[in-house]
Amino acid sequence: MKIRTKKGEIKEIIYNEKQLYNYGLNRLSSRDYLRAELFTKMSNLQPEADMVNGVLDKLEALGYVNDKRRIRAVFNSYKSKESSNKTKNRLIQKGATKDLIDEVLFEIEDTNSQTYEYDAETDASLVLLEKKFKSYNPENKDKMLRFLISKGYNYSLCSKVLRI
Numbered sequence: 001m002k003i004r005t006k007k008g009e010i011k012e013i014i015y016n017e018k019q020l021y022n023y024g025l026n027r028l029s030s031r032d033y034l035r036a037e038l039f040t041k042m043s044n045l046q047p048e049a050d051m052v053n054g055v056l057d058k059l060e061a062l063g064y065v066n067d068k069r070r071i072r073a074v075f076n077s078y079k080s081k082e083s084s085n086k087t088k089n090r091l092i093q094k095g096a097t098k099d100l101i102d103e104v105l106f107e108i109e110d111t112n113s114q115t116y117e118y119d120a121e122t123d124a125s126l127v128l129l130e131k132k133f134k135s136y137n138p139e140n141k142d143k144m145l146r147f148l149i150s151k152g153y154n155y156s157l158c159s160k161v162l163r164i
Contacts, residue, residue, distance in 0.1 A: 014045045020055045025064065032070040035060065036095020071096055071104045080124055086152025125153050125161050 014020050020042055027033060027041060035056055042052045059065045071091055078087045084105065091101055109120075125148055132147055133140060141162055148158045 013047065017051055017055060020046055020051065021058060024055055024059050028059070028064050032073055033065065034067050034070050034091075034095050035065050038065060040095070067096060067100055068104050071101055072108065075105065075108060079120070080127060081151070083121060083124075083152035083154075083157075085154070089152075121153070121157060122161060125151075125157060129161070 014023065023045065024038060024042060027038060033041075038056060038059075039052055042055065043049065046052050056065060074091055075084065075087055078090070088098075088101055088105070092098065128151060129136075129144055129148070133144060144162055145158050148161070149155065
């Protein structure tokens with residue numbers, strides 16, 4: 001059955017559970033998704049939330065949908081680009097729960113603390129500054145501070161790094 005959306009687009013509603021399951025597999029073949037993200041995509045195609053949740057339960061039981069794995073992947077991909085607080089907010093917007101994010105972040109930090117002797121946030125901020133500004137110039141302190149804050153680092157870390 002086809003319907004017209006508010007934007008005037010024609011969209012097909014999937015009523016068959018098997019088709020919905022195949023749609024989920026198709027989405028997951030390109031990249032990992034959080035359960036909430038997939039729920040949003042599938043609910044656009046199927047108005048019954050029970051059927052969507054049933055399909056998501058099947059995908060989760062088979063190991064195709066794993067929120068912890070997705071959260072870990074997002075943190076690993078953004079750790080050199082922005083602060084962990086900004087990454088947390090990104091994940092919360094996508095539908096991850098705060099408790100699950102904190103649990104995964106604790107596991108990541110626990111693993112890193114066993115292998116490294118330094119603060120990962122400080123190191124990442126120094127790498128970002130080095131990429132952006134090439135060399136330290138006291139005249140650029142304000143610009144460097146604004147840059148780090150725009151990447152989600154808090155003021156105390158920025159002042160520690162820049163020695164303000």
